[in-house]
Amino acid sequence: MNTPILDGVRVFDLSIVTAGAGCTQVLADFGAEIIKIESATKPDLFRGWYQPNTTEGDLDGSGFRTVNRNKKAFGVDLKNPEGLAVAKRLIAECDVVVENYRQGVLARLGLGFDELVKIKPDIVLVSVASQGTTGPDSRYGSFGSPLDALGGSMSVTGYDEAHPLWSSQQVNYPDQTASILGPALIVLGIRAARAAGEARWIDISQREIVTALLPEAVLNSSLGGADPIPQCNRGYDSLEWATACAGEDNWLAVSLTDEADRAELAKAVGAQDTVDDDALIEAVDRWSRTRPRAEAAGELQRLGIAAAPVMRGFELRDDGYFQDIGYFQTVEREGHDPELQRGWIVRFDDNADAGAISRRAPHIGEHTAEIMTDMLGYTVAEVQQLSDSGAITYPADSLQLAH
Amino acid sequence: MAPTMKALLEPSIRVVELGESLAGSYCGRLLQQLGAGVTAVEPTRRSRLRSMPPRLPGSDVSATYTALTEGKRIVRADFDQPAGRASIEELLAGADVVIMSGTLREWEERALSPADVRRLAPTAVVGRVTTFGDVGPYAQWAGGELQAQALGGLMNMIGEPDAEPIRIGGYPAQYSTGLALLAGISLGLFRKDNAGRGSSFSTSVIETVAHMEWKTAQTYAQEGKIAVRGWRQDPPLILPCRDGFFAFFYLPHDWDVVRKVVQDPRLDDERFSTQPLRQENRDELVAVLTEFTLRHNKVDLYHLTQAHRMTTGYVASISDLFADRQYLSRGFFDDVETPGFGPAKLPGAPWRWVAAPAPQPQEGQVA
Numbered sequence: 001m002n003t004p005i006l007d008g009v010r011v012f013d014l015s016i017v018t019a020g021a022g023c024t025q026v027l028a029d030f031g032a033e034i035i036k037i038e039s040a041t042k043p044d045l046f047r048g049w050y051q052p053n054t055t056e057g058d059l060d061g062s063g064f065r066t067v068n069r070n071k072k073a074f075g076v077d078l079k080n081p082e083g084l085a086v087a088k089r090l091i092a093e094c095d096v097v098v099e100n101y102r103q104g105v106l107a108r109l110g111l112g113f114d115e116l117v118k119i120k121p122d123i124v125l126v127s128v129a130s131q132g133t134t135g136p137d138s139r140y141g142s143f144g145s146p147l148d149a150l151g152g153s154m155s156v157t158g159y160d161e162a163h164p165l166w167s168s169q170q171v172n173y174p175d176q177t178a179s180i181l182g183p184a185l186i187v188l189g190i191r192a193a194r195a196a197g198e199a200r201w202i203d204i205s206q207r208e209i210v211t212a213l214l215p216e217a218v219l220n221s222s223l224g225g226a227d228p229i230p231q232c233n234r235g236y237d238s239l240e241w242a243t244a245c246a247g248e249d250n251w252l253a254v255s256l257t258d259e260a261d262r263a264e265l266a267k268a269v270g271a272q273d274t275v276d277d278d279a280l281i282e283a284v285d286r287w288s289r290t291r292p293r294a295e296a297a298g299e300l301q302r303l304g305i306a307a308a309p310v311m312r313g314f315e316l317r318d319d320g321y322f323q324d325i326g327y328f329q330t331v332e333r334e335g336h337d338p339e340l341q342r343g344w345i346v347r348f349d350d351n352a353d354a355g356a357i358s359r360r361a362p363h364i365g366e367h368t369a370e371i372m373t374d375m376l377g378y379t380v381a382e383v384q385q386l387s388d389s390g391a392i393t394y395p396a397d398s399l400q401l402a403h
Numbered sequence: 404m405a406p407t408m409k410a411l412l413e414p415s416i417r418v419v420e421l422g423e424s425l426a427g428s429y430c431g432r433l434l435q436q437l438g439a440g441v442t443a444v445e446p447t448r449r450s451r452l453r454s455m456p457p458r459l460p461g462s463d464v465s466a467t468y469t470a471l472t473e474g475k476r477i478v479r480a481d482f483d484q485p486a487g488r489a490s491i492e493e494l495l496a497g498a499d500v501v502i503m504s505g506t507l508r509e510w511e512e513r514a515l516s517p518a519d520v521r522r523l524a525p526t527a528v529v530g531r532v533t534t535f536g537d538v539g540p541y542a543q544w545a546g547g548e549l550q551a552q553a554l555g556g557l558m559n560m561i562g563e564p565d566a567e568p569i570r571i572g573g574y575p576a577q578y579s580t581g582l583a584l585l586a587g588i589s590l591g592l593f594r595k596d597n598a599g600r601g602s603s604f605s606t607s608v609i610e611t612v613a614h615m616e617w618k619t620a621q622t623y624a625q626e627g628k629i630a631v632r633g634w635r636q637d638p639p640l641i642l643p644c645r646d647g648f649f650a651f652f653y654l655p656h657d658w659d660v661v662r663k664v665v666q667d668p669r670l671d672d673e674r675f676s677t678q679p680l681r682q683e684n685r686d687e688l689v690a691v692l693t694e695f696t697l698r699h700n701k702v703d704l705y706h707l708t709q710a711h712r713m714t715t716g717y718v719a720s721i722s723d724l725f726a727d728r729q730y731l732s733r734g735f736f737d738d739v740e741t742p743g744f745g746p747a748k749l750p751g752a753p754w755r756w757v758a759a760p761a762p763q764p765q766e767g768q769v770a
Contacts, residue, residue, distance in 0.1 A: 003598075005590050005591075005593060005594045006590070006593065026586060030590055062618075062621045062622055063618055063621060063622075065621075066617065066621055113404060113757075113759065114404065114759070117759040121759075131729050132729075132733055132755070133405070133406060133755075134405045134406070134732070134733055134755075135728075135729045135732035135733045136728055136729060136732055137709070137728065137729040138729070140709045140714075141709070141712060141714045142652075142714045142716065143652070143654075143714050145639055145650070145652060145716075146650045146652050146714055146715055146716030147716065148650070148716075149641075149648075149649075149650035149716035149717060149718045149719065150650075150705075150716040150717065150719055151719070152719050152720070152721050152723075152724055153571060153572065153573070153575070154641075154648075154650070154718045154719075155572075155718055155719060155720045155721065155723075156571075156572025156573050157561070157569070157570070157571050157572045158569070159562070159563075159566070159567075159569065164641060164648050164718050165561065165562065165569065165641070166639065166641070166650065167561055167571055168560050168561050168632070168633075169639065170560045170616075170618055170619065170630055171557060171560050171561065171615065171616055171618075173571060173575065173615065176579070176614070176615035176616075177575075177579055177582060177615075180579060180582040180583050180586060180611070180614070180615075181582045181585065181586075181753070181754075183586050183589070184582065184585040184586040184588070184589040185411070185589075185754050187586075187589040187590060187592075187593050188411040188412065188437065188589050188592070189411060189756065190593070191411075191589075191592060191593055191596060192411050192412075192756075194596075195413070196758065198758050198759060198760050199758065199759040200411075200756050200757070200758055200759075201404070201406050201756060201757050201758075201759070202406065202411075202754060202755075202756045203406040203754060203755045203756065204753065204754050205733070205735075205753050205754070206753075207729075208730075208733075208735055208750070208751075208753035208754075209753040211724060211730075211735070211750050211753075212750040212751075212752070212753045213573065213574075213575055213578040213579065214573050214721065214750070215429075215432070215467075215470035215471065215578075215749055215750055216455075216457055216465075216466040216467040216469075216470045216573075216574075217457075217573060217721050218470070218721055218724075218736070218748055218749055218750050219459070219466050219469060219470045219741070219747055219748070219749055220457055220459060220460060220466045220721075221720075221721040221722050221725070222725065222736075222747045222748035222749075223459060223460050223741065223744055223745070223747050224460055225457075225459070225460035225466075227720040227721045227722050228457075228572065228573075228721065230572060231572075232567065232569055233549055233567065233569055233570050235456065235547075235548065235549065236456035236457040237456040237457065237458075238456070240549045241567065242553070242558070242567045242568055242569070244567075249631065251553075251558075251559075251567065251568055252553075253549045253550055253552070253553035253558065253570075254549075255546065255547065255549050255550065301544050301545060304545055305545065306544075306545040306546035306547065306549070306550055307546070307550070308541070308544065308546055308549075308550035308551075308553045308554045309553065309554070310553040310558050310559050310568050311553065311554055311555070311556050311559065312556060312559050312619060312629070312630075313556035313559065313560070313613070313616050313617070313618070313619025313620040313630070314619055314620045314622075314629065315556070316555075316556055316613055316620060317620060319539075319540075320539045320540040321535070321536050321538070321539030321540060321541055321542075321609065322539075322610075322613065323539075324536075324538045324539040325536065325538065325539070325610070327610065327613065328620070339621075340620070341617075341621065342613065342614055342617040342620065342621070343610075343614075345583050345586050345587070345606075345614060346530070346583055346584070346586060346587035346590075346604045346605065346606040347604055347605055347606065348587075348590075348602060348603070348604040349517070349602070349603045349604060349605070350602060350603075
């Protein structure tokens with residue numbers, strides 16, 4: 001078996017929720033050693049979010065378990081001077097620090113870029129920030145969703161101009177895009193720092209990512225074109241909509257790009273009028289209402305018409321494509337049956353390079369004791385003393401287990 | 404010390420784009436913004452990208468094509484012509500990164516499979532992207548952005564519970580897949596540095612969409628709970644204001660801040676005292692808050708509420724963004740020259756970096 005791609009990369013991971021922790025999930029999937037930093041009093045908020053159950057303690061949150069798989073956890077109070085000293089010893093052993101705090105928090109903790117460089121001269125600091133680390137609004141907070149509004153995506157999303165919509169809390173598009181671009185920039189940052197033998201601070205603006213993904217709209221508006229507006233499911237210049245199918249809340253997404261498509265579709269659904277959009281849509285709706293969405297999609301696809309069922313996320317687990325590529329991954333759980341989690345960001349052809357999941361998400365401080373003794377060289381007595389003073393935390397029996 | 408630089412790649416990195424897709428082309432644009440030299444191979448006839456809407460104002464020229472090819476070298480060559488073939492093979496021989504758009508079957512028909520590309524460019528990172536995959540039920544399907552957002556589960560969660568599910572506007576699924584391609588390429592370059600060898604990977608737009616809308620599958624897996632549109636409506640509210648719309652986001656524990664900002668005694672009412680009650684009396688709450696928001700402009704509301712540490716946003720049109728103080732301060736937009744159309748703007752790179760030189764060893768110390 002080949003060595004994982006990111007073998008030997010060690011990350012001091014202060015990131016929380018999805019935008020940050022999703023970035024380091026990708027790094028962990030490809031073999032980086034991610035050490036998740038939390039304190040007992042300020043754990044990652046995400047531990048209790050998204051349909052938490054009440055049987056797994058600090059692993060109740062189902063979303064948390066996905067974005068923190070393959071990570072180790074280190075419990076340390078960064079506001080405690082002894083805790084901060086421990087953290088600095090750990091940073092000296094790391095290649096990367098990732099954070100998505102509100103701007104200014106890291107520097108106030110005494111872990112700003114200038115301080116980090118003193119601890120580790122070729123450190124890579126990555127700040128996944130709502131609006132970047134500079135500028136008058138850099139200290140403004142967000143939980144992802146408002147960035148749909150601030151980045152311009154909401155101005156093109158919604159039923160019509162009077163009903164702009166965000167991507168929903170469930171999707172939280174600005175958090176997802178950051179967690180896909182983030183790992184790329186972190187890896188490129190490590191390459192650059194190693195090549196130059198000097199530190200790098202990478203600033204990622206989640207808001208700017210949202211706008212960056214609208215390049216044609218920006219170009220057109222800058223040339224005096226009208227700003228695009230929400231127009232339901234229509235594309236920039238094509239007739240597109242979702243039509244209801246048999247059953248409850250089942251939909252088919254249909255796109256017509258040219259006259260030939262319109263004529264084919266009209267024939268298939270028995271529409272008299274192919275010119276009037278509303279008449280055609282109505283005829284298709286009548287046709288689809290009695291058909292299951294997969295069947296309707298198949299019928300239209302056989303005619304070369306772009307049509308696809310609107311799938312529910314959980315249905316993908318039984319979907320032919322996602323099964324064929326082995327997308328969903330089985331992950332162990334404590335006291336429960338294993339669960340399925342999302343797969344890899346991309347699939348490497350050489351299987352041994354692809355991601356692997358070797359451990360479930362960690363409890364708070366689950367690996368503190370072993371990292372303290374094995375990596376940082378503290379004695380068991382010192383570890384106990386630091387725990388007694390509240391500087392570090394670990395589950396009750398883990399110090400014995402570490403030794 | 405503030406991050407201002409954008410090129411994280413050495414300028415000697417050479418990228419070749421083969422085949423055409425929005426995902427592949429957007430990834431190439433990101434690599435160009437990162438400092439690499441990017442060459443896009445374009446067919447001599449019927450370029451798909453050149454037909455992607457929208458058009459530049461008052462013209463037939465694709466704005467999408469123009470935006471995505473900024474800063475790239477374009478080579479027009481056909482796979483099935485000997486001269487085109489030769490120039491493509493020459494490009495591949497010097498490539499560090501190859502982005503291939505299209506299914507395995509399409510590339511085999513062109514007699515240029517990913518394995519062929521690996522032979523021609525043995526140390527390159529080869530990333531390949533399809534819309535619906537190479538295998539499985541959708542491989543030969545027709546469709547684009549809307550179908551990908553539908554199949555990957557994203558659309559299902561956006562919109563009102565009793566109405567048509569809707570897409571995110573623009574090409575977010577395909578461009579996000581460009582981000583995923585970049586993640587794969589970065590991993591491949593990292594390995595090329597360390598192990599000295601190339602690698603290849605693939606992805607699809609529907610996989611990236613599933614990666615983004617991962618919570619529904621996860622939630623169901625654990626609890627058997629089925630997420631439906633609008634099921635977590637509280638507390639974000641999208642309210643009209645004097646000049647547009649305002650994203651009025653507050654956390655339940657911020658309620659006192661909301662009362663302080665809005666200063667309307669009706670909000671002190673028992674009916675709004677807890678989050679479940681505010682959800683129950685949502686229509687009345689919206690009515691009171693809307694009276695407030697309608698008295699203000701969206702940008703003013705944004706700064707007013709953020710000053711109280713509420714995590715709000717204003718619904719920015721594209722033109723609003725050109726005047727946004729944060730974007731102006733960071734110089735986010737790039738000024739470009741669009742031939743025949745004059746000066747224009749494109750989104751700049753959504754990242755910056757700064758270096759800190761390693762401290763010099765003191766006299767008498769061994770470096």
